Amino acid sequence: MTMRTSFEVAADSRSTQGKGASRRLRRSGKVPAILYGGNSEPSNITLDQQNLMTLVDKEKFYSTIISLKIDGKSQPALVRDVQMHPAKNQVVHVDLLRVLEDQPLRLHLPIHFLNEASSPGVKLQGGTVSHLRTDIEISCLPKDLPEALELDIGAMNIGDSIRLSELKLPEGVTIPELVHGRDAPVVAIH
Incomplete structure (x- = not known):
């Protein structure tokens, strides 16, 4: 490939x-x-x-x-x-x-936050979005490398947060932090 x-x-x-x-x-x-x-x-x-x-x-x-x-x-x-x-x-x-096709890469990918303004926590409840991470370190083979990670926060309410383990990753992509048991929050609405 x-x-x-x-x-x-x-x-x-x-x-x-x-x-x-x-x-x-x-x-x-x-x-x-x-x-x-x-x-x-x-x-x-x-x-x-x-x-x-x-x-x-x-x-x-x-x-x-x-x-x-x-x-x-x-x-x-x-x-x-x-x-x-x-x-x-x-x-x-x-x-x-x-880059070699058969060697996994480790790099930081940007996170694109989608539907931030239309989120009920912001639009209806007057909350503020806290971007706790703007990029995430990932590991994958070169053929599986995405350009960025998209995170839809359009359904979040005040008090909600999304953690690393809740991210939907493309096939073949892993987050090394999760292997070490560090499930940090990525975004929250206060």
């Missing part, structure tokens, strides 16, 4: 490392990055700053598998970390995880 990829990102191999080399790359419009994991050694690569800036604002970029084209060869990867410059709107460094 093939993996779904949402974005295609061009990359080039790089042989230079260190602070000076990274600064020169950034001045030339490139971003230093590293691709690690899988059964291969870590690879130092460069990404295009302009192309990256169009992607970093998209929530989906962080929770889907991207197709990384390194010197023309395609490699599935997952964005693990994006470091931004503290003063400029500029990416400083990117960490990417190599």
Whole structure:
């Protein structure tokens, strides 16, 4: 089975490392990055700053598998970390995880809360929604990776809450916290 990829990102191999080399790359419009994991050694690569800036604002970029084209060869990867410059709107460094079809992934997925305003606890009873979690760590194979978790809270009343164990997960997706007995609340209406 093939993996779904949402974005295609061009990359080039790089042989230079260190602070000076990274600064020169950034001045030339490139971003230093590293691709690690899988059964291969870590690879130092460069990404295009302009192309990256169009992607970093998209929530989906962080929770889907991207197709990384390194010197023309395609490699599935997952964005693990994006470091931004503290003063400029500029990416400083990117960490990417190599994805293998048969190895489970662990990552944080965003939660999209649906029907919040139409919930009886908010609309009729004057309650307030407390988002106790905005993302959840999940574990699954790459083929089962959802873009986000949707949670319909349209039937909640004041005093109601939804816990991790009550979430409806897609097939093949698990929450590692539940394995360790931590069934924390996700959302509540007060």
